[in-house]
Each structure stands twice: as structure tokens, then as C-alpha cells.
Amino acid sequence: MLKTFKIGGVHPCDNKLSRGASIEILPLPAKVVIPAAQHIGAPATITVQKGDRVKVGDIIATASGFVSANVHASVSGVVQAVDMQKDAMGIARQSVTIAVEGDEWNETIDRSNDLITECNLSPKEIIDKIAAAGIVGMGGATFPTQVKLSVPPGKKAEFLIINGVECEPYLTADHRVMLEKAPQVLVGIRILCKALGVNHAFIGIENNKQDAIEHLTKEAASYPGITVVPLKVKYPQGGEKQLIDAIVGRQVPSGALPIDVGAVVQNIGTALAVYEAVQKNKPLFERVVTVTGKDLATPKNLLVRIGTPISSLLEYCGGIPDSTGKIINGGPMMGRSLCYPEAPVTKGTSGVLCMNEQESLRETDTPCIRCAKCVSVCPMGLEPYLINVMSRKKMFAELEEHKPTDCIECGSCSFTCPAHIPLLDRIRVAKSEVMKIIRSRK
């Protein structure tokens, strides 16, 4: 029996259209817009001015606090503007616009393809290097990686878990990285282990990526301490808490962090970025993005510089289909719909998905038939139907004991509701209202 998480879960159709498409390098755009806030935490402080000349990999914004991350130039050229630019959500944010001239990289970056397996740095040096490179969680949560690696005093990491699950339908970026960059990923994992002072790393991969499981298992044989764990396909297995439960059978208590059960979880893409930062001195300025959609001419996996307009990615894959109703930044379960297609690719952009108009519209909701499907699919063991009703009635004080704050917003409840009730929308309202109540008590 394959391992999986114990509570709830759903099986959306996986639609991995770009599964077989090798990673291609997207040609450089004419200009890039790089936001200062591409991570959870404080926005970075911009250190360049209009007219400055930058090379690829030059720092252009520095972390402004413990939970923050550096930002680097992803292209070479001249800074055209430092101003407010709309991000993917349509919200104006401090950004640096660079007009592209050539492709001149910072000299400290090792651009060779040689695999460097040896790493003689101390854990502190590794973490500093990761922080300098501006690495954040690349699965989409974009939590600064150096913060996750700095284990708080009194707590101890026992093992590293690498998230190769990619449970979102359509997305294949991590899958391709596992197939094409396995040695780099494995060295990255070993570096992460060293930084944490742990001897064991588990790579969780769902069983629908048989080729990646076989390939990584074979490659990992020469890296003692790294084990590939095949997992039963079930969404949301890529959720941090679900993945820890699936692989080591420990459940992170409500309000606690993975480190409280001895686990640190990192994404496949992050492991690759760590390899490049520590061994090749290359900051995080490009990433693999899946560009996909049922009506898109050629779904692909592209290596893209941060700040590239999403529209150029779509253009490269055959153009935005006429049927498009919605463009999603990320996967269809947890991704965010774009307000305009020119929004820039950021460190957390794992995919771009075009949905046709028919798929884009929600059905009208009908009365709740109390089928309890939302309760049985909730991976956190919550009662979405109840939170929905109480949220609608604004019973926020009474809602606290029903733990809407535990919700990971995976969307399984809304996905599965036969009455098409927007359960997650109302849980989000409940969540933020209950958070306000909790904060006001402190």
C-alpha cells in the first residue's frame, strides 16, 4: 500500500498536458518588471535608481527584516523606472523596470554545466548564501528559505522532506526538473540537510510520476540518506502538513509549525535553486514555469527570467487562445486568477493556466443538501458546511472553536460541493474575521 495522508482529500482530473515537454529556455523579453515583494514577509528595499546599469544576478533590492528576501536583476540592461507597477492581482507594488540590453551576467556566477557535488561550507555559511541569493519557497507559498532553515532554539530538525508531489492539476514544472536536473536537485538536498544538521531526507513523489520516481530512485542510490517515497495520488498532498503526515505519519498540531514535529519541508524547485546558489553562486532570478491550458496550442515547460510578462510566455506557446475566459497564476485548485496578462512572472509562479470561458464560470449555487461531502474531503478535519452557515450569519465569535484558522485553503470543499456552494470563499471571510478576534485579544 502506498503512503498518503490520513484525513480527507479529493481526486481532480490531473490534466498534465505538458508532462512530456522538456524544459525550454524562453527568449529574453524587451523589458522586465521585478516587484520588490515576491515573498511572504516585508518587501525588500530597492537599492537601484533610474538610469543604473545592471548585470544579470546583480542585487537590486535587499531584504528588509528577518522574514524578507533579496531580489536580483534577472536581465542585463538599464533601469528604466523604479515605481509602482500592478502585480498579477492588479495591486500596485514597488517594482524595478529594466530595459533589456544583451545578456551580461555578473562575473561571480559559474555558468558552466559542471556538476559540483562537494560542499565544504558550514551550516551558517550555507544559510547565509541562500539568504544572499534571495531564495524563497518555489512551490507557490514563497516563504523565505533561510528563515525555514534557521531552526529556533530549543527545537530540533530530525529530517528534511522534499516536496516533489506537484498535486495541482496541469502543473509539471517540478516533474520536469526531477527528470532533467536530478543530480543538481540531489546535491541541493544534501546541502539543505547539512544546513539543518539532519542525516535523512525523504523525497515525496506521487505515483502518477512513475518516471520521476524511477529516475530519482536510481540517481539517489549514490547519495546516502536520501530516500524517494512514492505516494498515492491524492490532492492536497503537496500541502506541507499533509505531506509530513503522508511520509512520516506525524501530524502537526493546530497552530504549530512543521519543526514542532521535527520536520522541515522544501520544494523540488527550491532544492535546485539552493544548488545553484551555493555551488554556482547564482541568485534566484529565473525559474521553471508550466504554461498550459486545454485550448493552448503547445503547452510547455519554460525556464523564465523573473519579471517577464506572463503574456510573453503565452505568446511563445502559441498565443492566448480566443476562447480564454480566465488566466490562472499557479494551478487550478489554489492558483490566483490574473487581472491582466502582462503581469510579471515572480519567484512563486509555478504555472500559467488558460481556462476557456466555459470552464471559467461558476455554476449558480443551490440549497445545501447536507451530504457531508465537504466534511469528508476536508484534509484538516473541519466542517466547511457549518463554517459556511455561521460565516454567512456573521457568528464570528462562535466560529473560533470550529477552527477556520486551520484551513489551508486547498479548495477541496468547494471543488466537491454538489450544490456548488462557494464554501472556501466564506471560510476565507471567517478565517480573517476570526484572526481579527484572536489578534484583538493579544
Place this chain on the structure above:
Amino acid sequence: MDKKLIVSPSPHIHSNTSTSKLMSDVIIALLPAFVVSIFFFGFNSLIVTAVSVLSCMLFEWLISKYLLKKKPSLTDYSAALTGLLLAFNLPPTLPLWIVVIGALVAIGIGKMSFGGLGCNPFNPALVGRVFLLISFPTQMTSFASTKAVDALSGATPLAFLKEAVKSGKPLSELMGYFSYGDLLMGDKSGSLGEIGAAALLLGFVYLLIRKVITWHIPVYILGTMFVFSGLLWLIDPETYLNPLFQILTGGAILGAVYMATDYVTSPMNYRGMLIYGVGIGIITILIRVWGAYPEGISFAILIMNAVVPLINKYTRPRRFGMVKAK
């Protein structure tokens, strides 16, 4: 691109289930048992069912349109399903005007008076059935015989045995009238849709495959009935029926799989389902062994329906992270 993009919060895809798909799946699951019914009871079965389904739909339409003044939603098939389940709980020879009254009570009192779909505390079909059972006891307990059990003059197996045991006959002499093959295939007298145990179980498998219901409630009910009646049977096999006989007769499977699992009136989490299922199982056997009615599962379900709000209040699903960290 000139046209505007649609923007909405996640998730952006849906499982494609809908209330009408779930309801029609239950209707499909009931079809094998309906075929068995037509095979043994003939045309009567068809007529009673048609009248029941059509009058339930008509009453739903009339009440929503003219009394509640809201858009009638016959397209969710819930009224049709109520009609079908009501018919399955009626004797196939019941006068049609009684069937219509049953449909009115089921939809009017059982469902719409509480606000319609999703709001009713009791299973509407059972409200209709029990109303008829109390109002028209003679008609509701005269059953047509299938060919093999003429000797029993139309009493259901459980009713026949209950009377016989009361008059002091030992069970071992009476059991010869019945064969398990007949009970399984439906060759016995009883309500219209209850007789084909095997066909009903086939529908159960379909519902499980289609993920319309989970195994919990039916298994808890039938398991409890089996264990409870089994204990009694071990104590005195001459007075108490054997457990297999208990679950193959008296609408136990129809009730456990199709009536007790009604979404609206059953608990919202697995722990609640355990309490609910065990409760129905125990009450059914209590009624059958010591109560006035030979069958009893309708009453058991309605009694436990009444407790469901309390069960939902005091049971919580298993929360993530509540297990002790190792």
C-alpha cells in the same frame, strides 16, 4: 487581448457532481429492485410507483410555485426520488388515492413545510409512509402474495412469524416455509420495493462505486441488527429469529441503504454516523422483538432522524493534528 478576464477566488475547477446527478444516481441504483418488484407483483407495482412519483413531483411544483412563491426545482430530481422511495415502502396493491395522500404528506408536511430541499429534519418518504401506516393500517398491511408463499395468505415473513411465535409455535417448525434463496431474490410478500434483497445490494454497490454514499451508515445499521439479533438468537433460537433472516426481511436493506442514508436527515461526520447507525439497528430490533410492529425500521430511522441535530452538535470530525505527536 481586448476582452476582459474573469477573476475569481480559487478553486477554479469543480468535481462536476451536482445535486441532480447524485439524486439520479440513487434513482438508477433503485432500478434493479424495481425490476424485481415488477417481476413478482406485475403491473400493480408500476402503477403505484408512477402515481407516487408523479404526485410527489406535482405537489412539489404546486407548493413551491403557489405557497412558497419560489422557483420550483423539479430538475434536482429530489421530489422524484422521494416519490420512488415512498412507493417502495407501500404495498403494491394499495388503492391509488391513498398513494396520492401519502405523496402529499411526504412532500407537503415532510419536506416543504420545513422550507424545502435541505431543510427537513425527517426523511420525507418515511413521513409519508408512517402517516399512511397509522391512518390506513388495514390497507397498509395487506400484502399481495408472490407465488411461492400462498400458504402465508399475504402476511410478510416477519408479520407471519411474529404472530406464530406469539401463539407458541417453535420457530424451527416454521422456518421451513422460507428459503434464503427466495428471500434474497425477492420471492416473498412485502412492500413494493423491499423484497429484492440481492437487487437492493446491487444498487448499494453502484452507490459506493459512484461515491454517492459511503459504506458507514448501511454497515453500522445492518451490522448492529445482525449482532443484536444474533445475541438474542444464541440465547433462544426457538423464540428469536436468526440474524441473517432479520436483515434479509422487513425492509432492512431498503431502509439501511436508501432511507437512512438520506443526506439531509443523516449526520454530517463519521463519528455521528456510528451513533446514528447503531441507534437505528438497536431500535429496529427492539421494535421487531418487543414492539407492536413486525418491521420497525421506518420508525427507527425517524426516531434517529430526530436525534441527528444533537448528534451533529456533539460530534466533531477527526481533526488534523489531534493525534498525539510520536
